[in-house]
Amino acid sequence: SASHKILLLPGDGIGPEIMAQAVKIIDWLKAERGLNVDLSEDLVGGASLAKYDVPIRDEVIAKAKVADAVLFGSVGDPAWKDVPFDRRPEVAILRLRKDLNLYANLRPAKLFDPLLSASALKPDVVRGLDLMIVRETVGGVYFGEPRGIETLPDGTKRGINTEVYTTAEIERVARVAFDLARLRSGRVCSVEKGNVMESGLLWREVVTDLHKREYSDVTLTHMLADNCAMQLVRDPRQFDVMVTGNLFGDLLSDLASMLTGSLGMLPSATLGTPVGSDKRAALYEPIHGSAPDIAGKGIANPLAQILSLAMLLRYSLERGEDAALIEQAVSDVLASGLRTADIAAAGDTPVGTEEMGAAVLKAL
Amino acid sequence: SASHKILLLPGDGIGPEIMAQAVKIIDWLKAERGLNVDLSEDLVGGASLAKYDVPIRDEVIAKAKVADAVLFGSVGDPAWKDVPFDRRPEVAILRLRKDLNLYANLRPAKLFDPLLSASALKPDVVRGLDLMIVRETVGGVYFGEPRGIETLPDGTKRGINTEVYTTAEIERVARVAFDLARLRSGRVCSVEKGNVMESGLLWREVVTDLHKREYSDVTLTHMLADNCAMQLVRDPRQFDVMVTGNLFGDLLSDLASMLTGSLGMLPSATLGTPVGSDKRAALYEPIHGSAPDIAGKGIANPLAQILSLAMLLRYSLERGEDAALIEQAVSDVLASGLRTADIAAAGDTPVGTEEMGAAVLKAL
Numbered sequence: 001s002a003s004h005k006i007l008l009l010p011g012d013g014i015g016p017e018i019m020a021q022a023v024k025i026i027d028w029l030k031a032e033r034g035l036n037v038d039l040s041e042d043l044v045g046g047a048s049l050a051k052y053d054v055p056i057r058d059e060v061i062a063k064a065k066v067a068d069a070v071l072f073g074s075v076g077d078p079a080w081k082d083v084p085f086d087r088r089p090e091v092a093i094l095r096l097r098k099d100l101n102l103y104a105n106l107r108p109a110k111l112f113d114p115l116l117s118a119s120a121l122k123p124d125v126v127r128g129l130d131l132m133i134v135r136e137t138v139g140g141v142y143f144g145e146p147r148g149i150e151t152l153p154d155g156t157k158r159g160i161n162t163e164v165y166t167t168a169e170i171e172r173v174a175r176v177a178f179d180l181a182r183l184r185s186g187r188v189c190s191v192e193k194g195n196v197m198e199s200g201l202l203w204r205e206v207v208t209d210l211h212k213r214e215y216s217d218v219t220l221t222h223m224l225a226d227n228c229a230m231q232l233v234r235d236p237r238q239f240d241v242m243v244t245g246n247l248f249g250d251l252l253s254d255l256a257s258m259l260t261g262s263l264g265m266l267p268s269a270t271l272g273t274p275v276g277s278d279k280r281a282a283l284y285e286p287i288h289g290s291a292p293d294i295a296g297k298g299i300a301n302p303l304a305q306i307l308s309l310a311m312l313l314r315y316s317l318e319r320g321e322d323a324a325l326i327e328q329a330v331s332d333v334l335a336s337g338l339r340t341a342d343i344a345a346a347g348d349t350p351v352g353t354e355e356m357g358a359a360v361l362k363a364l
Numbered sequence: 365s366a367s368h369k370i371l372l373l374p375g376d377g378i379g380p381e382i383m384a385q386a387v388k389i390i391d392w393l394k395a396e397r398g399l400n401v402d403l404s405e406d407l408v409g410g411a412s413l414a415k416y417d418v419p420i421r422d423e424v425i426a427k428a429k430v431a432d433a434v435l436f437g438s439v440g441d442p443a444w445k446d447v448p449f450d451r452r453p454e455v456a457i458l459r460l461r462k463d464l465n466l467y468a469n470l471r472p473a474k475l476f477d478p479l480l481s482a483s484a485l486k487p488d489v490v491r492g493l494d495l496m497i498v499r500e501t502v503g504g505v506y507f508g509e510p511r512g513i514e515t516l517p518d519g520t521k522r523g524i525n526t527e528v529y530t531t532a533e534i535e536r537v538a539r540v541a542f543d544l545a546r547l548r549s550g551r552v553c554s555v556e557k558g559n560v561m562e563s564g565l566l567w568r569e570v571v572t573d574l575h576k577r578e579y580s581d582v583t584l585t586h587m588l589a590d591n592c593a594m595q596l597v598r599d600p601r602q603f604d605v606m607v608t609g610n611l612f613g614d615l616l617s618d619l620a621s622m623l624t625g626s627l628g629m630l631p632s633a634t635l636g637t638p639v640g641s642d643k644r645a646a647l648y649e650p651i652h653g654s655a656p657d658i659a660g661k662g663i664a665n666p667l668a669q670i671l672s673l674a675m676l677l678r679y680s681l682e683r684g685e686d687a688a689l690i691e692q693a694v695s696d697v698l699a700s701g702l703r704t705a706d707i708a709a710a711g712d713t714p715v716g717t718e719e720m721g722a723a724v725l726k727a728l
């Protein structure tokens with residue numbers, strides 16, 4: 001088979017440590033399963049700032065554009081907290097999303113049965129939880145203009161950001177949610193704050209229209225974002241596919257993933273089509289952040305990164321079988337009782353990043 | 365003592381039913397405790413739309429301005445979901461906040477011990493939870509200009525809202541949080557999304573500066589809003605006083621209150637100083653909404669409204685003793701096992717709104 005291009009961007013904090021475990025699995029797939037990939041790796045975030053003085057270089061963006069998929073670690077480093085706004089580490093992921101037009105971020109919140117006790121919620125509330133938040137990622141207040149901080153005549157300041165959504169931006173991400181719902185439970189809940197924000201009102205209108213025109217087989221409901229934050233705590237299993245804007249999606253998907261109690265387990269995919277290209281682009285990354293507090297200690301959980309690789313194999317390389325093998329290996333390792341510190345229960349002796357990675361490899 | 369002016373605005377849905385129970389307690393305080401108040405009542409929200417074709421009349425705003433305090437029920441009514449944006453029921457509360465310059469919304473999330481089992485969270489995670497979110501309520505994306513929906517040349521649309529915060533707006537609400545922290549645990553956590561939004565970056569700067577200048581005895585921490593949503597689920601008791609903008613405060617305070625499992629119990633206060641006045645204005649309301657699904661059935665929990673009255677007595681009328689009496693009566697009634705449907709456990713026979721109100725009155 002033709003060689004696939006994968007760009008690895010480990011980033012900051014625990015990123016490089018967990019990426020190393022995913023790479024071992026790629027090596028195994030090459031040796032044992034005939035995977036034909038052309039790997040390249042580069043720096044982003046604080047790591048790139050340290051070497052190149054920018055959070056991401058244009059040539060990294062260019063490499064990402066021609067890659068079949070990007071496997072991303074995480075960015076964010078307190079060492080760079082006082083840099084100018086446009087040079088902060090986070091710009092790396094924001095530019096990748098924007099420049100590759102990765103507009104739909106799929107964030108599953110799935111509870112792994114053997115980890116049920118890790119959730120802060122009662123078992124009866126979260127058992128079997130398996131929802132998917134589709135978050136818009138190239139629009140909204142993250143990218144709207146005008147933006148910035150201006151100084152007023154009296155020397156005090158004014159910070160401004162702009163939330164913008166167009167019909168086209170809302171439609172394309174809603175389509176992803178509806179299509180996904182057809183493969184799942186056939187239900188979509190669209191979330192906005194249309195009782196206060198006109199951009200949310202338009203969001204609701206556009207989703208409603210699209211539903212009527214093309215997806216009337218799917219059940220569509222609407223929920224205000226504040227109510228949604230409550231409902232996710234009260235009874236998260238009422239949801240299957242959810243679709244929402246960039247900012248609400250940021251909060252609600254983090255909230256939803258924490259319901260599972262095992263953030264270190266959750267992968268995500270961000271999909272889109274770069275402008276001027278007919279190729280689908282995709283970036284895969286753990287839901288968790290760079291966790292600077294535990295970086296370099298060798299104790300981070302590599303499973304979200306490994307499961308992100310599985311998603312990459314399935315959705316970008318059409319290697320669903322390899323993906324299933326990896327997912328099964330992760331299940332087996334968990335069933336065998338192995339735990340990193342983040343998912344360890346009282347009494348467990350946690351293993352480190354390397355050991356967990358090696359165990360998955362062995363289970364393959 | 366001089367007569368205090370209280371404006372009652374029951375609003376929509378369950379608002380009138382629960383307000384009626386609070387009024388009975390006011391009557392008791394007049395008869396038994398020498399409370400000297402001058403009550404007036406008016407329509408807001410859908411109720412006002414039905415009679416006057418506007419969600420709130422200017423004369424109601426004027427009455428609110430001269431009142432010592434407003435006791436508010438709730439607004440929101442699906443019957444008015446298709447009215448133009450500036451006529452929706454919610455405009456009533458938004459205008460009251462804005463026109464009275466009620467910039468600091470104090471939202472406690474306090475767990476009532478006898479209701480511990482009502483929470484979706486494990487008892488060990490939420491036992492004794494008692495945090496306070498100070499939410500900015502007259503700025504941010506709720507009121508920023510430009511805003512609206514415009515039609516593009518091709519007939520599709522564009523929805524716009526603007527998030528704006530100035531140094532002065534941030535400082536005054538942060539002050540409320542710091543002052544409150546001095547009366548509580550001495551800790552404030554400030555929440556924004558300064559890694560993505562310049563308005564959040566300014567928020568963090570201004571809070572940091574104010575802290576350095578005037579409140580260095582208080583412990584200040586900062587947290588990103590997405591992380592905060594997670595931390596509220598993972599370990600809510602790490603927080604005491606939190607301060608955040610209008611939109612994040614909307615989501616995070618609803619989330620926090622749901623952690624207690626008893627939304628029907630939680631009061632709130634919104635404080636400020638009308639421009640051109642030297643009098644402190646205040647509005648007290650339950651955290652829960654108008655609950656149209658159970659409106660008119662006589663089963664709503666009146667306790668959040670009754671506890672809102674207690675807050676009003678304490679903070680606006682300097683009648684802390686009366687407030688304490690009411691709070692004690694509510695505790696006693698809960699301890700006696702009485703439950704409305706929303707806080708009933710399996711096996712309880714829930715009582716209705718009237719019965720619960722009467723029980724509090726009797727316990728006084």
Ligand SMILES: CC(C)[C@H](C(=O)O)[C@@H](O)C(=O)O
Pocket residue numbers: 075076090093094250559560590
């Ligand atoms: C790192 C940060 C810019 C990013 C975001 O806010 O989108 C992160 O929180 C996420 O959710 O991927």
Ligand SMILES: CC(C)[C@H](C(=O)O)[C@@H](O)C(=O)O
Pocket residue numbers: 195196226439440454457458614
């Ligand atoms: C009714 C609505 C406009 C309001 C808000 O969004 O502020 C409500 O959700 C609240 O939190 O008081």
